[in-house]
Amino acid sequence: MDPTAVEGKNDKQQGEITHEEGSSVVTEVVPPSTDQTLSHVEAMSQVQSVMANLITEDPLLSDLPTQVTLEEVNSCIALEYGQAMVVNVRRADDEVMAVVVTQNATLLDLKHAIKRYITLRQTRNGGKQHISWKYIWKRYWLYFNSQKLSDDRKTLKQYDIRNKDEVTFIKRLKDRG
Template sequence: MDNELIQGLQERINILLKDPLLNDISEKQSLQDIDTLIAIEQGHAYRIQVDRNPLDPVYVVVRQASTVQQLKKLIRLELERMEPQNKHVSWKYIWRSYCLILQGQRLIDDKAVMSQLGIRQNSVLRFSRLGHQKGQHRKAWYWYR
């Protein structure tokens, strides 16, 4: 009985994999990846591009209710997946020194929600060096603190 159930399930999976509407889904995608694709199709998530001139851009998918902090984590995970390195990248240093920019607006508030910032499908974010405004310098950051 279990063998028949497994064969029936395998046949249904093969039928789904051959469906032309599902040709952008590979066999190795996880359930979370499929949920993300469904959210994009339903309009609950956005596929955005993070421009890293002169390097290749990074593409991430964020939900409407995601925060900037969650976006930063997705960028970190995607970069680690794209470019596995032996050397350590200090993300704390990167986010202290750089910020993301959307249409000239700096995304500094980590608790801001994506949908309220004006991020839409296929938006392009850029990395920008954080400059200091006059009279608002931070104190030096030392390793021994």
């Protein structure tokens, strides 16, 4: 192939330029030049619209929310590779929350994951934005198989918690001194 014939040659498709780099031929997609500029808000709106469309139409991504965060995507990837597990957390009103944590997570990591899960859900649903987690952890224990989970430094494996196990919020009883 004659290098001078390839170098700088415009392809018939608009926005593609083919040129030679070293021993290979490279085709670059160049966006068509337009005089239209978008504000940041308009550009983000278009990106979110395209992302929402991709997520809803793709069978592998359809179970993700349309306003997906990077953390949620990373959690799903970690689940697929077996690097994370789902812990089902049952609230007092019998709502079950599927919280994703790493395989070697501690009880403290689980508490942080619960906090992220609730905060993200509240933000998406337009609910109460501020929750006093200090109050929550003072008033409630997490229990697994009738065992109180009290040491934040212990791993979930040390408590014998495995993938898809259920942990329950139980209101603390007052200590009688």
